Amino acid sequence: MAARSTPLRHAPPAGPGPAARRARRWPKVSRALLFAAPGLVIYTAFVLVPLITNVANSFTDLNTFRPSTHWVGLANYRALLDDADFHQALHNTVVLTLIVTILPNVAGLGIAMLLDRSGWFTNALRSVFFVPTVLSAVVVSVVWQKILTDDGLFNRALHAVGVGSPPGWLSDPDLALYSIAFIMSWQVLGFCVVVYLAGLQSIPAELHESAVIDGAGALASFRHVTWPLLAPAVTINTVMLMITGFKAYDYIQVITNGGPGSGTTSTIAFSIVQTAFTGNHVGYAAAMATVMFVGIALLSAGALTVLQRREVTL
Amino acid sequence: MHRPLRLAALVAAAALTAAGCAAGGSSVSGGGGDKVTMTFLTFETPNLNAKYWDDAIARASAKVPGVTIKKLVAPSIDRTGYAKQLAATGQLPDIMIAVNPNGFAQSGQLAPWTDQELADFTYPHANPIGGKVYVLPFNTQPTPLVYYNKQDFAKAGIAAPPTTYADFLADCAKLKDAGINPIVVGGGGNDTFAATYPWVASVGTDVYQGTPDWLSQRADGKVKFDSPDFTKATQKVADLAKAGYIDTAGLSRSYADTEQAFRDNKGAMYPMGSWFAASADQTKPPFDVGVFAWPSDDGRPTVPAYTGGGMSVSSKAPNVDLAKRWALAFMEDKQNLDASVHADGSIIAIKGYIPPTDMGPVYNETLRAYNEAAASGNVVNAFNSETGDGSLPPGMSDVVNSAAVDLISRHKSAQDTVSFLDAQYDKANR
Numbered sequence: 004m005a006a007r008s009t010p011l012r013h014a015p016p017a018g019p020g021p022a023a024r025r026a027r028r029w030p031k032v033s034r035a036l037l038f039a040a041p042g043l044v045i046y047t048a049f050v051l052v053p054l055i056t057n058v059a060n061s062f063t064d065l066n067t068f069r070p071s072t073h074w075v076g077l078a079n080y081r082a083l084l085d086d087a088d089f090h091q092a093l094h095n096t097v098v099l100t101l102i103v104t105i106l107p108n109v110a111g112l113g114i115a116m117l118l119d120r121s122g123w124f125t126n127a128l129r130s131v132f133f134v135p136t137v138l139s140a141v142v143v144s145v146v147w148q149k150i151l152t153d154d155g156l157f158n159r160a161l162h163a164v165g166v167g168s169p170p171g172w173l174s175d176p177d178l179a180l181y182s183i184a185f186i187m188s189w190q191v192l193g194f195c196v197v198v199y200l201a202g203l204q205s206i207p208a209e210l211h212e213s214a215v216i217d218g219a220g221a222l223a224s225f226r227h228v229t230w231p232l233l234a235p236a237v238t239i240n241t242v243m244l245m246i247t248g249f250k251a252y253d254y255i256q257v258i259t260n261g262g263p264g265s266g267t268t269s270t271i272a273f274s275i276v277q278t279a280f281t282g283n284h285v286g287y288a289a290a291m292a293t294v295m296f297v298g299i300a301l302l303s304a305g306a307l308t309v310l311q312r313r314e315v316t317l
Numbered sequence: 318m319h320r321p322l323r324l325a326a327l328v329a330a331a332a333l334t335a336a337g338c339a340a341g342g343s344s345v346s347g348g349g350g351d352k353v354t355m356t357f358l359t360f361e362t363p364n365l366n367a368k369y370w371d372d373a374i375a376r377a378s379a380k381v382p383g384v385t386i387k388k389l390v391a392p393s394i395d396r397t398g399y400a401k402q403l404a405a406t407g408q409l410p411d412i413m414i415a416v417n418p419n420g421f422a423q424s425g426q427l428a429p430w431t432d433q434e435l436a437d438f439t440y441p442h443a444n445p446i447g448g449k450v451y452v453l454p455f456n457t458q459p460t461p462l463v464y465y466n467k468q469d470f471a472k473a474g475i476a477a478p479p480t481t482y483a484d485f486l487a488d489c490a491k492l493k494d495a496g497i498n499p500i501v502v503g504g505g506g507n508d509t510f511a512a513t514y515p516w517v518a519s520v521g522t523d524v525y526q527g528t529p530d531w532l533s534q535r536a537d538g539k540v541k542f543d544s545p546d547f548t549k550a551t552q553k554v555a556d557l558a559k560a561g562y563i564d565t566a567g568l569s570r571s572y573a574d575t576e577q578a579f580r581d582n583k584g585a586m587y588p589m590g591s592w593f594a595a596s597a598d599q600t601k602p603p604f605d606v607g608v609f610a611w612p613s614d615d616g617r618p619t620v621p622a623y624t625g626g627g628m629s630v631s632s633k634a635p636n637v638d639l640a641k642r643w644a645l646a647f648m649e650d651k652q653n654l655d656a657s658v659h660a661d662g663s664i665i666a667i668k669g670y671i672p673p674t675d676m677g678p679v680y681n682e683t684l685r686a687y688n689e690a691a692a693s694g695n696v697v698n699a700f701n702s703e704t705g706d707g708s709l710p711p712g713m714s715d716v717v718n719s720a721a722v723d724l725i726s727r728h729k730s731a732q733d734t735v736s737f738l739d740a741q742y743d744k745a746n747r
Contacts, residue, residue: 067405068420068711088744148506152574153566154583173505174569176728260507263568264723265716265737280401282712282745283420 060289079290100248102184111195136193144257176267202236238310355411377647411634418451439666443624444705453627456663460699461514461588467605469585478609501584503575509718514588518611521621523550525697533707542738552731595662598677620690621699710745
């Protein structure tokens with residue numbers, strides 16, 4: 004009698020071999036690659052390749068008009084250490100970034116709390132605050148330049164109310180950087196308001212009611228309920244604003260062209276363009292760009308790490 | 318090949334082909350016409366507006382068949398900076414106007430003009446680079462002359478424009494005493510150049526008058542910006558600012574707003590390039606405008622001027638000869654020259670050219686002031702405008718512009734300013 008073979012109780016079901024499985028998975032992988040391809044191609048072409056090229060250029064003396072380019076090692080980076088113009092640009096960038104990170108964050112939160120209610124007027128105001136955000140930075144710069152020149156609208160208004168010699172908002176080297184920081188803050192304020200409004204509206208009303216029942220006043224409710232739960236919004240706003248401040252170029256180019264005078268409002272991004280395309284020192288500008296890239300990356304990573312630590316998940 | 322992948326490969330290939338086609342500015346169309354498309358870089362100002370360029374392009378194109386011109390407009394008045402950006406991405410325009418050839422020429426990106434092509438020009442060898450001319454020297458622009466408000470002068474008791482620097486200072490004092498701001502300058506945003514003109518004029522009278530090749534000597538290291546003559550010229554501007562004779566409000570004004578400030582009677586004197594003459598004649602200010610050369614100590618009528626401003630042709634143009642023919646047709650067309658005189662107050666440097674008879678009084682006075690200086694051999698280079706051998710290294714023009722603002726705003730002393738220029742000059746040549 005032939006023994007009838009019985010399949011093992013726990014044996015895996017019979018199926019295709021590894022080669023067949025790979026063959027079956029391949030269409031899925033190729034389809035996924037197909038969908039990712041446009042993004043990958045664009046990212047590689049417009050981010051990765053320029054980034055790598057820039058870092059490579061930073062170790063050379065590449066000049067727009069010089070036929071031969073030489074490897075100079077770290078010479079460009081060493082020169083940056085002694086470059087007073089770069090130090091001034093770095094200082095200006097840090098000041099600008101600090102103001103543009105703090106001012107719209109604080110003002111945006113305050114305005115968002117005022118607008119966190121329903122009604123047609125509040126809805127209209129939300130749109131009003133957001134309008135500057137959708138405008139081009141160049142348009143905003145031109146408009147504010149007209150307002151803030153020495154004989155512009157703002158100083159004429161100050162004259163009208165009796166201010167004899169109003170400040171030169173854009174012509175005074177000690178004031179111009181702060182004027183630009185204000186203009187940038189004004190434009191990004193709407194973005195902060197929207198992010199904070201979204202954060203505020205995601206906080207369950209019951210939490211505030213519980214706090215009130217527990218005897219919390221407005222300040223305590225803000226401190227113990229609103230502020231902790233707004234942490235994700237704070238993270239988004241802070242990181243976005245830091246990046247905006249650090250890469251400021253268009254406002255400077257249009258409003259002051261780095262002046263008044265020598266580099267008083269020059270930022271790193273502005274110096275890079277000037278150095279590369281006016282001075283023709285592309286290799287040196289590439290070193291500046293690499294420092295700027297590393298700076299933004301470190302600052303963003305640091306801010307994200309610190310801010311995400313205090314985020315609360317409901 | 319798998320069907321979706323094949324499709325993707327086709328799409329990618331099509332996109333790359335399209336990108337390749339779009340990157341270049343020039344093309345030769347197919348078919349039997351063989352019409353060549355060439356890019357032409359221009360810039361726009363209140364005087365040289367879009368219509369001026371479009372009309373001039375149409376006239377030149379009518380004379381040179383087979384060319385289709387694709388006009389590019391520089392985003393600001395700094396067309397040289399824009400040309401550099403385009404060159405860096407392999408898109409240098411085929412034809413450019415009023416672009417500083419320094420750097421482009423030395424790196425072989427421009428086609429030199431031959432003596433035969435330059436035969437019609439009055440100063441065929443103006444601003445040469447290595448003995449060759451890369452920009453058609455089609456006009457001369459005195460930069461600056463001093464345009465003044467005749468009514469303001471009369472109000473301050475000034476009977477005639479000053480001829481010596483001492484007279485000039487005395488007139489500034491009279492204007493100030495009469496409650497009139499003596500000198501209008503500009504300098505805001507991208508128009509920092511408009512702050513430099515008192516300085517350019519002082520360098521003309523105090524440096525270039527005695528040493529016409531001073532800047533070449535600086536390039537050779539024989540002189541420095543902190544030399545006594547250049548420092549003296551710089552100190553003159555610092556003293557004007559200190560005395561309150563230059564309106565620092567202008568340092569935040571754009572070029573257009575600066576001209577408007579003079580028109581709005583915010584100052585009696587306006588040191589500016591000769592192109593203002595055209596503007597003043599076309600749209601007359603509510604006062605009579607006069608012209609004089611920035612006075613020198615000894616009263617010689619020194620006029621800083623730049624000759625050039627014409628076309629350059631890329632050595633990589635699809636058809637260099639055709640591009641040159643088109644550029645010459647543009648530059649030598651009588652109607653175009655007349656339009657340039659009318660629109661920009663050009664003093665044409667082409668043999669036999671006679672300006673239109675209907676030119677206004679400010680242009681005619683400008684021409685008279687220039688001719689007077691030229692006749693007595695007192696036309697000098699305009700500092701910061703030179704483009705030939707020995708001119709300022711790339712990037713220095715912006716440095717001079719910003720230093721002028723520092724000087725006028727009294728952010729830097731004259732001595733600090735010249736030391737700053739020397740340091741920046743060395744850095745630019747690094």
